[in-house]
C-alpha cells in the first residue's frame with residue numbers, strides 16, 4: 001500500500017524534492033542530435049528546470065542556464081555563432097563552457113567579461129540523441145546500452161510527449177501482461193491470452209520473459225532504471241518487419257514525460273544509417289509526433305479504437321496527471337511494478353544518505369556494452385554481441 005506521502009516522494013521531480021534529487025543522478029535524452037544546429041537555440045525543460053541547448057559553429061554542444069548573466073534576457077531568443085551563443089539584448093556571447101567571450105557595449109579595458117561565468121551542464125551526442133546531465137559533479141558515465149552502440153541496420157530516432165508523470169511510464173514498461181489487452185489489435189498473437197511470465201532483477205533494473213500459448217519461444221524485454229524500456233516489437237503494421245527498440249522516458253516536469261525512441265531494423269546488409277524521422281509505418285509524422293492530453297488518433301477499430309503507438313499514452317494519461325497510488329489494487333501480474341517501486345524508494349534513500357543510487361556507473365572499466373538479449377520469440381532475434389564483448 002502506497003501512502004500519499006510516499007507517492008509524492010517517488011513521483012515529484014523538481015530540484016530539492018527527494019525524487020528529483022535522485023533523478024538528477026542520471027543522464028537523460030533531451031533532443032535529437034540532428035535538430036541542434038544552425039543559428040537558433042532550443043529551449044529544453046528537464047526535471048522541472050529550463051535550459052537552452054545549442055551547438056556552436058565548431059560542432060560543440062552547449063547546455064546553458066536560461067537567463068543571460070547581464071540583465072537576464074532569455075537565451076532562447078539568442079543567436080548561435082561560431083564560438084557560442086549571443087544574447088539578443090546587448091550582444092554578450094557565452095561559450096559552451098560558460099565563459100563570457102564578448103561584451104560589445106562595454107569598455108574593453110575593464111575586461112569585466114572575465115569575471116562572468118554562466119552555469120553550463122554536461123551534454124553529449126549518442127546514437128542520434130542529445131543526452132544531458134544536470135546533477136552534482138562529477139557526472140557519472142553514460143551507460144553503453146546496446147542500442148546506443150549497435151548501428152548495423154537502419155536506425156530511426158523519433159518520439160512524442162506523454163502528458164503525465166514519469167513513474168506511470170516506468171511502471172507501464174514493467175507490466176508485460178498489458179500487451180494481451182491494450183495492444184490486442186497490433187499484436188493478434190497475444191490478444192486475449194494469459195501469459196506465463198517471470199521477472200528477474202538485473203544490474204540495470206529488471207528483465208521480463210514471457211510465453212504465450214501457440215507462440216514459439218519467449219519474449220524477453222528489459223526495463224532500465226530509472227525509466228527506460230528495451231524491447232523487440234512486431235506490431236501488425238510494421239512495414240519493415242520486426243524491430244529492436246530502446247525507449248527512453250525523460251521526466252520534463254511533474255506531469256510531462258518525453259518518449260525518445262531509438263528503433264533499429266536489422267537489414268542484414270550492414271547498412272549504417274541514422275534517420276531522424278518516424279519509422280515508415282507511422283506515416284512520416286515525425287520525428288516528433290505532436291500530442292495533446294486526452295486526444296488519441298483513431299485506429300484499431302476492433303478493439304479500443306485508438307492508433308497502435310498511442311494506446312499506451314491513452315492508458316497512462318487516463319490514470320491522472322500523477323497517478324494516485326493510494327487508490328489502486330495490485331495483483332500478482334503487477335510483480336514488476338512492486339520491484340520497481342522498491343528500486344525507486346531505495347535509490348531515493350541512497351541519495352538522501354549521500355550515496356549513488358541504483359545503476360550509476362563511474363568506473364570506465366565497468367562501463368561495458370550492456371547486451372540485453374532482448375528478443376521477440378523467434379520473430380526478432382537478439383542483437384548480435386559486439387566483438388569487444390564476444391572476446392571478453
Ligand code: FES
Pocket residue numbers: 068069070071072073087088089090091092
Ligand atoms: S541581457 Fe543579455 S546582453 Fe544584456
Ligand SMILES: [Fe+2]
Pocket residue numbers: 172178179182183312
Ligand atoms: Fe504498451
